[in-house]
Amino acid sequence: MIKVIGIGxxxxxxxxxxxxxIVDNANLLMGSDRHLSYFQxxxxxKVIISNFYxxxxxxxxxxxxxxxxxxxxxxxxxxxxxxxxxxxxxxxxELEFYxxxxxxxxxxxxIKIPWHDATIISGHxxxxxxxxxxxxxxxxxxxILTDSxxxxxxIANLFLSLNIPINYRIWVCExxxxxxxxxxxxTPQILAxxxxxxxxxxxxxILVQKNDISLTKKELDNLPFFGIEDHxxxxxxxxxxxxxxxxxxxxxxxxxxxxxxxxxxxIGAGTGSVSIExxxxxxxxxxxxxxxxxxxxxxxxxxxxxxxxxxxxPVQTKxxxxxxxxxxxxxxxxxxxxxxxxxxxxICKEKLVEDGIILVALATLxxxxxxxxxxxxxxCDYQLLNINxxxxxxxAHLTRLSPLNPIFLVKIFPK
Numbered sequence: 001m002i003k004v005i006g007i008g009x010x011x012x013x014x015x016x017x018x019x020x021x022i023v024d025n026a027n028l029l030m031g032s033d034r035h036l037s038y039f040q041x042x043x044x045x046k047v048i049i050s051n052f053y054x055x056x057x058x059x060x061x062x063x064x065x066x067x068x069x070x071x072x073x074x075x076x077x078x079x080x081x082x083x084x085x086x087x088x089x090x091x092x093x094e095l096e097f098y099x100x101x102x103x104x105x106x107x108x109x110x111i112k113i114p115w116h117d118a119t120i121i122s123g124h125x126x127x128x129x130x131x132x133x134x135x136x137x138x139x140x141x142x143x144i145l146t147d148s149x150x151x152x153x154x155i156a157n158l159f160l161s162l163n164i165p166i167n168y169r170i171w172v173c174e175x176x177x178x179x180x181x182x183x184x185x186x187t188p189q190i191l192a193x194x195x196x197x198x199x200x201x202x203x204x205x206i207l208v209q210k211n212d213i214s215l216t217k218k219e220l221d222n223l224p225f226f227g228i229e230d231h232x233x234x235x236x237x238x239x240x241x242x243x244x245x246x247x248x249x250x251x252x253x254x255x256x257x258x259x260x261x262x263x264x265x266x267i268g269a270g271t272g273s274v275s276i277e278x279x280x281x282x283x284x285x286x287x288x289x290x291x292x293x294x295x296x297x298x299x300x301x302x303x304x305x306x307x308x309x310x311x312x313x314p315v316q317t318k319x320x321x322x323x324x325x326x327x328x329x330x331x332x333x334x335x336x337x338x339x340x341x342x343x344x345x346x347i348c349k350e351k352l353v354e355d356g357i358i359l360v361a362l363a364t365l366x367x368x369x370x371x372x373x374x375x376x377x378x379x380c381d382y383q384l385l386n387i388n389x390x391x392x393x394x395x396a397h398l399t400r401l402s403p404l405n406p407i408f409l410v411k412i413f414p415k
Contacts, residue, residue, distance in 0.1 A: 002059075002069045004077045004086060006100030007031075009178035009202070011038035019098055023070055030059065031072030038072075052082065056089050075102040080122045080145055104143050106176040107204040110183045118143050118206075123150030128158060128395065135164055135207075138236075142207040149396045152205050156191035157394040159207070162402075165235040165243060165271075167210040174200040215306055226253055226277050234302050235271050236295065243271045244335060244361070245404050247389045253277055255359055255385070255411050256331045260284045263353075265329040267319045267344060268292075268336020272300035272312065279309045286311055288326050292318040292338060320347040328353050334360045341367060345374050349414045358412040368408045375412060385409040 003022055008014030015023065023029070027044040029036065036046050045066070049055045063069060076099035077083035083097055108115035118141035121130050128150055134142050144155060152172045159168065170191050174182040182200070215223075215232070223232070227250045235243050244252070252274060258264070262285045266275045269289035279287045289300050289312055300314045315322060320343045332348045334341075341360075348358050362368050375382050386408055390401040
């Protein structure tokens with residue numbers, strides 16, 4: 001029988017009396033150099049595991065000569081540990097597991113946050129695609145097992161390069177269970193600029209969402225005139241990526257040809273990101289943010305509060321309902337139609353003031369065809385843009401391009 005025993009950074013002290021006795025009675029002890037250093041006076045044979053598959057082959061050859069075999073591992077052997085690999089090499093009946101407290105358990109206990117709903121990701125010798133997906137989905141709590149490549153700074157840089165409209169606090173928990181244990185909390189911006197050798201090799205990173213409604217005066221003063229980074233906007237918790245991205249917003253703002261003292265309709269406003277940009281650029285204009293969902297209206301209100309704006313009027317309705325009751329628009333932006341694109345275009349054309357512009361953002365070829373057909377039937381002039389943009393994405397010490405969803409922008413000039 002091979003007994004696989006989890007051990008903490010405090011060595012023998014992390015073992016119960018029962019487990020300590022199992023180790024003491026073993027006549028073959030295997031583990032990393034660090035694990036074996038806790039038992040220098042152990043009388044049995046010792047084998048250092050430096051290359052798992054090579055050293056396990058040695059065990060397979062000599063196991064019949066030892067009555068009691070113990071393999072020492074960190075924490076819980078079946079939690080991103082050697083347990084999975086051992087089960088591939090030995091029969092289930094040959095193995096017994098004795099878990100210790102895992103580093104993830106210790107990390108959450110140190111920061112005093114429940115972790116039953118956390119997503120756990122191993123970045124040890126792996127890529128971080130799973131982390132990218134979790135961040136894009138807006139997972140509220142994420143714990144990451146790191147290595148020298150996927151270290152705390154690399155994780156912070158990856159998060160910042162994704163430009164996700166969510167704020168996280170990042171905890172770095174070092175040498176958990178040891179006398180030189182350290183636990184510190186950082187913003188992603190600060191962590192990304194620290195030296196890579198500033199943290200101990202044994203660390204766990206935890207990201208926890210930070211939900212602050214209002215921006216500070218300093219933050220507001222430091223915002224650009226337009227082209228606000230996506231992470232400043234409050235967004236849907238379960239779909240943080242469901243908003244008009246910064247690069248697309250900047251093109252939309254340019255194509256709208258905004259002027260002072262205008263009325264603008266933002267139909268299918270979502271989180272209100274386009275409305276916010278317009279309202280900041282044109283403080284003397286009135287923006288009507290039209291959104292059908294209650295959660296969207298709530299986000300628009302919160303974002304107005306967040307950016308200290310009072311020239312946006314949220315309107316909860318499914319367009320084209322209630323559009324005829326609003327002041328006549330100089331500019332109309334259609335970011336979402338809910339399947340009523342033709343009816344919305346009809347109302348917008350009817351209500352648009354002279355020399356007004358309708359700008360439609362489309363994500364599908366089918367809606368593009370519907371728009372062009374409507375334009376031809378209504379004898380309108382138009383311009384069409386196809387926008388394909390990729391952002392750089394930091395992966396450890398490398399950079400790759402991550403494409404945004406392609407968008408069609410149709411700029412319509414009714415006659």
